[in-house]
Amino acid sequence: MGHIQTDNLCREFVNRRKKKREDGKYLPDEKVSVLEDINIEVEDGEMVCLLGPSGCGKSTLLRIIAGFDKQTSGSILIDGKEITGPSSDNIFVFQHSGLLPWMTVWQNVELGLRHMEDAEEKRSEIQEYIEMVELDGFEDHYPRQLSGGMQRRAELARALAVNPDILIMDEPFSGLDFLTHMKMREEVVNMHQFLGKTILIVTHDIDDALIMGDRVVVFSKRPSQVKMNRKLDFPHPRIVFNKQTELSKLRDELFLMLGVSYAV
Amino acid sequence: MMKTETHSTLTKSIAPVLSFTVLVLVWELTARLIVRDADVLPGPFKVLESMIELTVTGSLFKHTVASLFRVTWGFYIAAMLGIPLGIILGRSRIASMMLNPIINFLRPISPLAWIPMAMLWFGIGDQPAVFLIFLSSFFPIVVATTVAVHSINPTYFYVAANFNFSRKEVIQKIVIPAIIPEIITALRLTVTIAWIVVVAAEMIAVQSGLGYLILDSRNGFRMDYVMDGMIVIGLIGLYLDYIMRRLGRIESASWGIGQA
Numbered sequence: 001m002g003h004i005q006t007d008n009l010c011r012e013f014v015n016r017r018k019k020k021r022e023d024g025k026y027l028p029d030e031k032v033s034v035l036e037d038i039n040i041e042v043e044d045g046e047m048v049c050l051l052g053p054s055g056c057g058k059s060t061l062l063r064i065i066a067g068f069d070k071q072t073s074g075s076i077l078i079d080g081k082e083i084t085g086p087s088s089d090n091i092f093v094f095q096h097s098g099l100l101p102w103m104t105v106w107q108n109v110e111l112g113l114r115h116m117e118d119a120e121e122k123r124s125e126i127q128e129y130i131e132m133v134e135l136d137g138f139e140d141h142y143p144r145q146l147s148g149g150m151q152r153r154a155e156l157a158r159a160l161a162v163n164p165d166i167l168i169m170d171e172p173f174s175g176l177d178f179l180t181h182m183k184m185r186e187e188v189v190n191m192h193q194f195l196g197k198t199i200l201i202v203t204h205d206i207d208d209a210l211i212m213g214d215r216v217v218v219f220s221k222r223p224s225q226v227k228m229n230r231k232l233d234f235p236h237p238r239i240v241f242n243k244q245t246e247l248s249k250l251r252d253e254l255f256l257m258l259g260v261s262y263a264v
Numbered sequence: 265m266m267k268t269e270t271h272s273t274l275t276k277s278i279a280p281v282l283s284f285t286v287l288v289l290v291w292e293l294t295a296r297l298i299v300r301d302a303d304v305l306p307g308p309f310k311v312l313e314s315m316i317e318l319t320v321t322g323s324l325f326k327h328t329v330a331s332l333f334r335v336t337w338g339f340y341i342a343a344m345l346g347i348p349l350g351i352i353l354g355r356s357r358i359a360s361m362m363l364n365p366i367i368n369f370l371r372p373i374s375p376l377a378w379i380p381m382a383m384l385w386f387g388i389g390d391q392p393a394v395f396l397i398f399l400s401s402f403f404p405i406v407v408a409t410t411v412a413v414h415s416i417n418p419t420y421f422y423v424a425a426n427f428n429f430s431r432k433e434v435i436q437k438i439v440i441p442a443i444i445p446e447i448i449t450a451l452r453l454t455v456t457i458a459w460i461v462v463v464a465a466e467m468i469a470v471q472s473g474l475g476y477l478i479l480d481s482r483n484g485f486r487m488d489y490v491m492d493g494m495i496v497i498g499l500i501g502l503y504l505d506y507i508m509r510r511l512g513r514i515e516s517a518s519w520g521i522g523q524a
Contacts, residue, residue, distance in 0.1 A: 068422055086425035098423050102441035111427050162427070 002165035002198030004042040009074035033223035049209035052219030091159040112162030149180035314488040330472040338397025350409020375400040393465040400461040408450030412443035452508035
């Protein structure tokens, strides 16, 4: 489960004008078209990276898929059904931390499992997801007590714990330092191979898209249209920098020394 | 925060002692050299002496308890009604469109302007005083709560929708914890207002409390008792503020600290 199909999807925003014109009449509201005729299909279990200039509407598309926003025209189907609103089948991972700051890591991960009846089963499941993102020992920490990378991992654990069909990530690596970014990227790839969920990732980083994606979709400037939609049929781990083998080797060595095992 | 941390705790505890000593010294010199009339401005020693006297007879304690009792009730009722109303106004557009004009109309009316009504409705005793304290705290609490609800980061509501929160869960798990830091600040400011109003309220309708002590002593030309009352009011004000600040340091309530 996790097939997405968009059909001539459009989204316009209305820019309300407050100022009167000189002749005293109001100008009609200005319409800004953000997404125009978007036709993409995401297969079940695919990891799709969305690239494009800032403000081109990639995030808007994600918000529509998550049910936080609605298209102006066209249709979007998830597993053949219209989106009626937010649902725990499609979990959104926010660009800036979406962890609830007044809850500990444990309580945050528990959000998706709060309806489980068997307390013991619930406890072990929460523990399992916390261990999956290597946050064991930090269960009782509040988000502000964690580093940026740990916060993202905690949010990832919270998202995975619900067992969603689709994981929607809006620039999940922004604001992380270089090495944390590499490690997180690696973890997301591993997790995707292991769990096989449909994942949509908005990114600015071409490397991210090339290394992670099963498919890359490139958007144009506003009003956005799909400029490129290409399947990446390369096995993981992928190596992008291999023009100069000597340098590439040294790079590998440095990465390994600093804790990123697949030199990327 | 950064600046105070550079000073040692010793300096921190000595500084207020030093400034209070200077204050008492200035007071003593003014009383002794400039005013020179204990009936107009009694010196610190006279005031201390009479404070001991009032403490021994137990009347100072009795008046303090009476005032604290009224403030506690008035403030408690204001918080119990004001916080929920503020949450409703913050969450419901209809409620805020209907009730905000009324609240903004009543808000600038000084609680003291209600004194005639309060006496007429509640008679003589604790009730009119409690009512006035309630009025003084209620509106600031409602307004602060509404503002706090409006300023909750919208991301948290998206998270709530994403995890299929019920309306009750949104209030319990998002709204209430999100506004706690601001509510504590609001309560801290409001309890001071309530404490200011209790003195005024006690000058009209009751036969006890620190406000009554001051008024009664003025009628008897005992300025030293008047000052005793003022000093106790100031000390309790300090203590109330201290309690409220302590509340803000509870871990799950202090999530706002250090957030960008």
